[in-house]
């Protein structure tokens with residue numbers, strides 16, 4: 001199959017993808033296994049990806065594209081890194097799953113607890129959704145309280161109690177975000193605006209002694225990248241500690257993305273519980289929740305808080321995760337991925353400025369989002385006020401120029417240790433064509 005760089009030679013550049021999508025739509029809702037993949041936010045039909053190597057992906061029509069989605073974050077070592085392939089293949093050949101303890105789990109648990117000091121013990125699960133859902137159960141059991149607090153625009157997986165981001169204003173009680181989530185499931189979920197410590201203080205003043213946990217993405221990534229304002233995380237730490245509530249950092253995205261020790265290392269704020277996923281599975285389904293030893297000791301079989309999983313701690317996923325964490329720990333590797341993100345963000349800003357286009361690029365570590373907005377984005381309301389149509393236009397222009405961006409303005413772009421000088425030049429050319 002000929003490899004083209006997003007150039008239409010009079011042939012529909014996505015003919016094969018279009019045919020595959022029609023087949024997919026007949027047998028899968030919306031033709032996809034996860035909603036945002038369907039290009040609903042940007043229009044058009046999704047590309048079917050057939051191959052990945054380093055920072056590049058090739059679609060079913062043979063178009064080669066620079067990938068800034070990286071499976072929504074996990075592939076910080078790039079696609080099919082030879083070392084990850086080798087380690088995962090060796091684990092696979094050795095037996096794909098045992099449903100019994102294996103050494104690879106211990107190795108990954110030791111590495112995670114070594115890198116993230118607040119995480120003294122971990123329990124492995126298979127998805128970020130499962131990790132957060134289980135951590136909330138633990139927080140409620142450990143405190144004997146029901147209420148949980150989340151922030152608008154933060155995503156914590158699709159479990160019922162957390163599928164609530166609707167409502168606006170200050171300290172509204174959450175409304176379900178999806179049919180099928182009964183009001184009772186979110187009756188104890190309180191919703192606050194991100195980066196608004198005054199609203200959190202007000203809520204704690206009223207019902208602080210009913211709150212089991214505050215859940216927060218310490219750098220929001222699921223409304224586009226929105227960093228915490230100075231004092232926000234520190235303030236949540238103080239409020240929860242004072243009220244006997246737990247602070248839960250959902251680092252499923254930020255873990256190893258904003259800093260090799262997670263957002264908690266970057267900002268120096270220590271949560272009671274942490275959820276991890278994405279990068280730690282190296283492209284396989286693996287996630288974890290962990291934290292203070294006295295809390296994790298309440299998880300079964302050591303304690304009475306039940307949680308289990310047939311494929312949890314899967315050896316192939318553990319091996320891929322370990323290999324990935326080893327690769328980014330090599331001297332200068334993680335910093336390379338960060339530098340690429342810095343330079344890409346700079347190029348975007350410079351080009352937009354020269355062309356008089358309102359654009360604000362927000363970056364922390366190896367993740368960034370271009371918001372078509374002329375001021376900083378500090379919360380979900382700001383994110384929604386950015387120009388989504390301008391983003392969709394930019395997305396398609398970049399796609400035509402051979403750069404695969406997230407197909408939604410509310411997502412982060414990710415880089416990897418394989419994003420190099422060549423791919424940066426390719427990116428720069430695409431930006432000059434698109435902005």
Ligand SMILES: *Cc1c(COP(=O)(O)O)cnc(C)c1O
Pocket residue numbers: 126127128129130132155156157158217221222250251252253254277278287
């Ligand atoms: C991706 C994500 C999740 C959900 O993880 P899945 O593996 O998709 O279930 C939860 N929280 C955050 C912050 C995420 O970015």
